[in-house]
Amino acid sequence: MPVADFGGVARHVSDVVRHGIPGWRVVTMCPPGPLADRLRELGGAVVQVDVGPASGVVSSLRTLRRMIDRLRPTVVHSHLAYADLVCAVGAPRGTRLVSTEHGISGDPSVYHAGVVQQRGRAAAHATRLRRLSTLVAVSESTAQVVRERWSPPASLPIHVVPNGVDPVADPPPADPGLRIGSLSRLAPEKNLQLLLDAFDVLSQTRPEATLAIAGGGPEEAALRRHADALGLGSTVSFEGHVDAEDFLRRIDVVAQLSAWENHSYTLLDAVNYGRGVVATSVGGNPEIVGQASLVGAGSSPGVIAARLESQGLDPAARPVRGPGWQTVGGMCDDLATIYAQVAP
Template identity: 50%
Template sequence: MVLSPPTALWVVPVNNLAGVARHVLDVARAGVPGWRLVFLTPPGALPDALRDLGAAVLVEPFGPDHGTRASVASLRHAVRTLRPAVVHSHLSHADIVAALAVGRGTRLVTTEHGIARDDLVYHRSAAKARVMAGVHTARLRRFDAVIAVSRATADAMADKWRPRREVVVIPNGVDPVPPSTAGTGLRVLSLARLAPEKRLPMLLDGFAVLHREHPEARLTIAGTGEEEPTVRAHVDRLGLGDVVRLPGFVDPEAAMAEHDVLAMLSIWENCSYALLDAAARGLGVVASDVGGNPEQLPPRCLVDADDPDAVAAALATQGLDPAARPGLEDWPTVAGMCARIAEVYDGLGGAR
């Protein structure tokens, strides 16, 4: 008699293809060895993309847009229907709902993708940050395994939330790509939400220094967000309107193929797919020396975002000297990442 594999229910409270969706889609495509995956999401582009991959998807009223009560009801219904051995939650809303909705018979696993050392990166006030830290400390008591996407993420969780279990670090996996055709030059790309934590004015200040020394340099700031008026105004103040583009959303792979350097000067990053993809494709990379970035990149790619001269120098080196570019060696593949997730599931006593 052949036994069916146990089910892991992935609980994802977003419906778009940004952020954590990349992680979800990669895992859906590769699979977790020895486990059947089912994905619970709200309606939108993400469940459509999961179906295109042949994944099992439950589309329910779930996530912040639907509220906590509806999300709890949707997750409880899914657990009663599927009887999963594991519920694996992603992002804060799903983590809290899973702690409220899932009974003791099912193992709970969480992956942390988005904590920051500075509480105000993701919270509007110190008071709200303290409240949410208490909520996460409490909900983690219900979880049987805790995963972080970088050592910096794990350390921040330990400092802020005091998890009782060891946090397992499983970085985002990236598969090798064909040999790069990336050339040398000073076509600089930013792929990020236009948000305050991405510190795009600092990138513009560094690029202004670069452009004075290299008039051929060009900058594309791709993405959308609430900071667009601020960024456009800063471009105008610096007199860079002829050499800086803000095209809105772009296809990341196509954009990287047309540029020489990816720049990201965020206040914090946990395990950036944009940085990993750029390094894998042979682009130059310049990033702030924060969070998980030093785990992904060598020191020559890391800068103090407050120093425009250092930013300009790093952009020039990464653009014009292919030997200085980081590459991506000894980094886990998507299959390797999924195998590590399977190890976490398999290590939960009684999960199978």
Template identity: 45%
Template sequence: MTKFQRPALGDSSGSTQPIVSAHPIALWVLPVSDIGGVARHVMDVARNGLPGFRLVVAAPEGPLLDQLRVLQCPVVVLPDPVDGAPRFARALRHTVRRLEPAVVHSHLAMADLLVAVATVGLPPALVSTEHHVQADQRIFHGSALRAGSRRIAHHSRIRRFDHLIAVSESTRRAMVQHWHPSAPITVIRNGVDRSPAKPSQPGLRVLSLTRLSPEKNLGMTLRVFARVHAAEPAARLTIAGTGPQQGELLSLADDLGLSDVVTLPGFVDAATALTQHDVVLQPSLADNLSYTLLDAVNAGLGVVASAIGGNDEILPPHCLVSLDDAPAMAAAVIEQGLDVTRRPNLPQDIPAVAGMCRHVVEVYADAGVRTTGSADDDNDRHDNDSHDDDGATAIRRAPDSTVVIAYYRNGSTLRAQLDALAHQLDAPSFEVVIADNEGSDRLAMIVASYADALDIRVVDAHDVRGQCHARNVGVRAARAEHIAMCDADDVVGPTWVAALHRMTSAEDVLATGPLRHDVINPPAVWQAKARIAGLDEAPRPYLLGPFGYLGYETFVMGCNLGVRRQTFLDLGGMDETMLGGSEDVDFSWRALESGRMITVDDAALIDYRLRVDERDVRSQAYRYQRAQLGLWARSRRMGRPVRGMSLRWALRETAALPALWLTTRHADEITRLCVASRCGGTTGNLLGQLSVRRPRLR
């Protein structure tokens, strides 16, 4: 039993009646107690709870702690770090020693840094959630020097953290870009409980609901609204919130002749304000995954925002406008106000609050924190055999198909794949076998939540490293005669299982379908992929099917493969020595050489997830080229007529890379991703050639 005390106001040591908890403590640490997006996040978690944990929040005195007391969430009052970071750190260290939390979870940069200092030599796991990491660090830090020093500090403190959480994919990319973190990152988007559908009415009551500070770009809000009012005189604007720019904004509204149609009421109840307006306008310079935008979409309002940060993870393209295009932004406001059919809907990958909390607990498990009443209690549900009430074993009918998924650190994406499998159309009976190549505590919790929706189980495959081993273990564990293989980070289409089963039932073939790039990936990422493939313009839909390799035969990608189980075993499965890629090429070629064919059906479509930041793109291209050279050398020894490899070309291209990188380091994102792929692929090709040619070069 863990014991701690509810502290008295202003006293971090506590002096009131002990609170007894049967669960380990998750101590959340914040450097401020203002009411804003981060406070909303904390209060939502306090209302819902963290399954298996007791939440305690430590922060300076202020409105957040007042709200948490109303919610009966235990709090610890810490000194304000503005009055002295050392005092904050000492008080926090004392709190950690006294409460003995299983995990200390920091929010916001100041808390991240002070937690790293305050917990040196103490046992709890460290986790941080990043809410406000921008691609342009100067937005918050003012100068390149300050941004650079903060970047170094974060890179250093992350070495002490077990896991990082990003509230959006754009936040994760910025973390990788600026901090080069050694700890794993999981994206857990801010959760919103979906409201029942409400009838929307047209109107141009425009709302800005944010802090009145420079990064919110409220001067542009007024200038855009001036264009809206000129076209639609009935339009009205409310700028709700508090902050240092209130006087400046009142003056600008007067200069623009908008004093009679613009109000600045200060702090308002957000939920009430949303019911009294038609469109939210937010041309912010810095957003990650804005609660204002989430709530506005959830409430059925029109929304127009800047095309920055995580806004494209909430809003469709027609709701996003470039910051340098005020006329287009004004037109979008008018459209959203008057045409209710153009208003956005909440994306499916935005979790409910309970789902968000569950994902946080899964991260704690990844960080090595065990809790009471975890998914371990449910492991017996996933045995191959079922049991009657009298304890006798009942033989279950084998399913028609087995979906095999190799798993390695895919906790942030697996749910999307399992959701897609749980909603298959016209599918035969099928089971899902997840081959765990990580040895993950978190995986059991994820799988347990799908026990009612899928025939699903986990098999252990972490004794040998590599995706090939995991796939082989999964196929051997399959109860069905037909295998459908996919990856844990993609999303299968609604008829995927049915299409693959139909093809492999008709003939002994390798079955597959197209991979679609332009649905689950950011636009710059799939457009860069098209440019890398030599396309002048990226098509939409952007589909990729089987293609020839090394001038020899076509192959089926392992992330979208249907095959008979016995055929897979007869061919020897995937080659477990091929760790970096090309294992599916090798398997496909062995199947073709045995007399089997490849069959393609568009109904077996998969949304394919691409690497989204430069470092991952470069690393993947490097690994693929190294693996390709290994397959090339093996094929030459086997007498396959694969095309030649030019060492001279590889040397020349590698020599040109430094100049290429220098001339494009400040280019647009698409160009940078293309250069990253070229750098990784070229160096991988060169080192691969040197490796396989080494005996000849001696």
């Protein structure tokens, strides 16, 4: 794991460490920081090393080779593009490599604006896939986009293992209400200005509605200015980093108008807590919630406002956990099966 901070992929890793992969010893290699601290709290085996973008490619390659020689792992499992590419280049021949794809977009411009950069990244990933024993995708959509954009070898097994979330023991009441919430990085691809525009439309007829925007990121100042320009005043709050469980207990509807998502923990948690959901119909979102929660990627503020209102005031329209809901245990069992298939 090439990053130290605690985000969606770090949550995935920590859930795996907390539950364990049956029949396997898991050792996590990551930089010092909040993720390593959390894994130690969970009793996980952690090696804090100089690996990741902050350490540079040469240092990361040396560290990887040193740790493989020291630990002699049966499987090396990478998460996020930096680690995927370092493992493909640096792991000795014969190493069984597994990679989980968490963040590919059907629209390459979402994460890489330049055409040259897009093509270069796609070529690099297509090359590194040839070294894998197995690729894990977090949604059916993710697997399909990998096939379309990276042209994996026909012989490469691609397994879909959705992120697992255990049912909450004491979900809050699913009462009607228009406390709207957004929980994401404040980045351009999250389309939060559009959410503010939609909330402005909603507030014209529902002055009791509120919008809480949680998270941090480069768009915060621009979003604050936009909220001020719309005259939304105290009905909109910017809350920074929050405890996700507390946040979900005090809102009624989660709004996520991202340009792309693969298998969003925010949406999974919203469903798990009985909250309403309004999300763009992109990527893996339709695999989590139904049509009553979805809006088209190009929807107008008025359309989004109407969906926010219906999800807030009609609890019966909100998404629920289906019979195929993936738990953390189920996710770890799936990984154990995959590891057994690639092990010697």
